[in-house]
Amino acid sequence: MKINFYELEKLSQSEIVQLFKRSEIDIADLKKLVQPIIQDVRDRGDLALIEYNKKFDKAKMTVDQLKVTEAEFEQARNNLDPEVKKVIEMSATNIKKFHHAQMPEEMWFTQIDDGIMAGEKITPITSVGIYVPRGKGSFPSVMLMLCIPAIIANVPKVIVCTPPTADGGVDDASLFTAEICGVKEVYKVGGAQAIAAMAYGTDNIPKVHKALGPGSSYVSAAKRLLYGTIDVGTPAGPSESIILCDETIDPQLAALDLLIEAEHGQDSTALLVTHSREVANQVQALLPDLINDLPKERKDFCQTVMSNYGGIVLTPNLEASLQFVNDFAPEHLEVLVKEPMAVLNKIVNAGEILLGPHTPITIGNFSLGVNAILPTGGFAKTFSCVTVYDFLKRSSIGYVTQEGYNKIKDTARKFAEYEGFPSHANAISKRNINSRS
Known part of the structure; x- marks a missing residue:
């Protein structure tokens, strides 16, 4: 089993450039494939969506089946395992608490000088589209992470687009989650065509002002092409992570956590970065057995990632590891060092920073409360994780008296x-x- 192993000091500049490359960046060719889809949706609307549902998701549907009905929501409530409901509800409670704490004052003023007042008025975006991918499974966690802050921000119109299952439905967990978040307008369409539908509108799907949500490289390509037609929000493409380790960490923990994001798909990025050769070697030795124990699909994903956009990076020291992290600007960063708080202020580019061995990416992805929709492709250098602020906008206010x-x-x-x-x-x-x- 090939597992990339890079010694940073021995890499040429071109090899370093290649190491920093990831699937989302390499989407120039995909734009050529996505542009006709976008144009087709703009020209033919729902009819194009139905054809793409059949082509890409094997779902034979009619136009009037695009929108999820009340009966489908009820069926999802009744069918979903009570234990799964409990997991979703407990996670939702934590996520709601965190995002409620983010909400700013609706209006504020400060006195610039006598008779001169300036401030801001905070208002929600009028309409927002949430994109929830499906892939080989369902992602009710993504539904939580996007719908909850939108509802807390009091967005008047929130819609969801998510790919249909082969039978033309939506999985029970996703519908149950949307409902407990307070969103009942869900449409069965995925991929680049879903982003186009939200950007231009169709007879069934309303045009919205902003579309957020992670997706494949095709979804990322569609967002870039539609930037300007619609606000596409945080660049959230294929999953990526860095596990930052020093010599004190148990290599078994590091190896386990390295595979968290690697199993998302073959276009994911998953790197272990450490200055400890012993940890690097032990993780490399542990990975094959851990990967071979996975179900075939996830095993194949991890094998591909470890030989493609993933692997192990050996640096000369902790400072070099931290510099690598900041240059790479990962979506997820897990800090497994002896004193994680001591290095926190040295980390400036990461979508999220999870500290210590008790905070694996798994907890952040689902139940901690922080938002797991994060900038990818190096955009963590300028973009932030999704927050309530993604659903709000600011208007400056000025008031000057005669004196001022x-x-x-x-x-x-x-x-x-x-x-x-x-x-x-x-x-x-x-x-x-x-x-x-």
């Missing part, structure tokens, strides 16, 4: 004159304001 106007008017006028805007300047120099204003 007299203090600031000449400054603004002179600035306008310097930049060559006479109308700006005239609006002050020729202004005649009633003293009661």
Whole structure:
């Protein structure tokens, strides 16, 4: 079994560039495949969606079956295992608590000077589309992570698009989750065509102002092509992780956690980064048995990842490991070092930072409360994890009294004159304001 093993100090510049490459970045060719799909949805709407459901998801459906019915929600409630319901509800409680704590004041002001007030008014985005992928399974956790902050932010219209099952339905867990989050408008469509439908609207699926949610490289390509037509939010593509270790960590834990994101799909990225050769060697030795014990599909994914976008990176020291992390800007970062709090302030680029051996990515992905929809493809350098702020917008507010106007008017006028805007300047120099204003 091939497991990539990189010694950072021995890599050439071109090899380092290759190491930093991941599947989401390499989507130029996919854009050519996705563009016709987007155009087809724009031109033919629901009819195109039905054809793509059949082509990509093997689901034979009619147009009037695109939207999930109340009967389907009821069936999901009745059919879902009570234990699964309990798991979803407990996780939802933690996620709601965390996101409620994020909510800002609806409005605030500060006094800039006597008679000069400035502030912000926070309002929800009018309409948002949530994309929940399906792949080989279902992802009610993604439904929680996206629907909960949208509802807490009081978005008036929240819709969900998710790929149909082969029988033209949606899995029970996803529908149950959407319902307990407070979302009842769910549409059975996935992939690039779902992003296009939310961007342009169809007879059945409404156009929304923003679409969020992780997906395949095809979904990422569609988002990039539709940027400007719709706000596509946090770049959330194929899964990626770095497990940062020092010599104190149990290699078994490091090996187990390295496979968490690797099993998502063959286009995932999963790297172990350490300056301990002993840990690196032991993890490399442990991985084959751990991978071989997995079900075939997940085994195949992990094998592909470890020989492609994943593997082990040996650095000269902890500082070099931290620099690698910041340069890579991973979606998930797990910090398995003796004193994780001591290195926390040195980490500046990561979608999420999970500290210590009791905080594996698994807990963050499902039940901790933090949001697991995170920037991928290196975008953690400039983008943040999904929060309630993704569903809110700010409007600046200014209020100036007569006293404040007299203090600031000449400054603004002179600035306008310097930049060559006479109308700006005239609006002050020729202004005649009633003293009661």
